[in-house]
Amino acid sequence: MKLMLATFFTAVTLPCVADLPITQDELVRRTQELYDALVPAHQAPWKKYFADDCIFADEKGRLFDKPKLIADIKSLPTGYSGTIKIENAQSRIIGNTAILSYDADETETIFGQNLKARYHITDTWLERNGNWQIIASQAHRYYEDPAVGKGDPKKFAAYIGTYELASGQTRSVITEGDKLLVERNGKKEQLLPETSEIFFRKGVEG
Structure with a gap:
């Protein structure tokens, strides 16, 4: 009986988590985790989810490698806070490559006044050795008139x-x-x- 069981488990390849493709929901969850980490300047998710050889292009056209990207994550000045929420996500997942394209709605609060901006971002995730990481990211800013505030x-x-x-x-x-x-x-x-x-x-x- 022991021999038969050993033969059975040797012959059958059981799927493991690393073999399963990543889902859009998981990509969105990880990406939201990145944005939620910005205000407290929590660098750990960015170190985890960006590949060491990544390329990051921000909405101003600036290029960052991973060390520069991580170094750019700093605490906001006193009186500043904000949130970024993901909207309208779409994905294409083929083999060990996943592309996530989405809008990022930003609300920045500066001494009690809210400023809003919208960006469109496309991230390319690559799976290597069972680990999904962003290998390339590019953002551009939608132009929209700001909300009219109160002037004196x-x-x-x-x-x-x-x-x-x-x-x-x-x-x-x-x-x-x-x-x-x-x-x-x-x-x-x-x-x-x-x-x-x-x-x-x-x-x-x-």
Whole structure:
């Protein structure tokens, strides 16, 4: 009987966890774990889930290897906090390669004021020796107008003036009623408050 059992288990290859393909749910779970670790500057998940030979390209086009990526994970300044949540995830999993593409919705809180941004990120996971890690990651930022904050028209007078951005490049900041505007070559655009001291033009990034 012992001989028969030994023969049976030798002949049959039982599946192990490492042989099973990773799932989209598991990829999303691991990725969310990475983002949840950013605010407390917890580097362990990033060391665990990024391959030693990875390439990471952020939304500004900067390239990082793993040491630079890990070194960039630092505690937020006092008064800052935030969250990043994964949305609209899609994946393709073939053999030992998995691609996860998703939106990352970021809410950053700066001294009580919320700022929002959205990114689209594509991660390539590679399984080596039963271990799934990110070998490449690339992000880009969706441009969306920030939520309009609350400005104080009584303070707008402090911004009035002509500003030279470069030689021959000037902008004038003026007020009309309770609106703050920027004027160039006779064209006026309203400056909308993102915070009490940060303004933007509708549909214009930067």
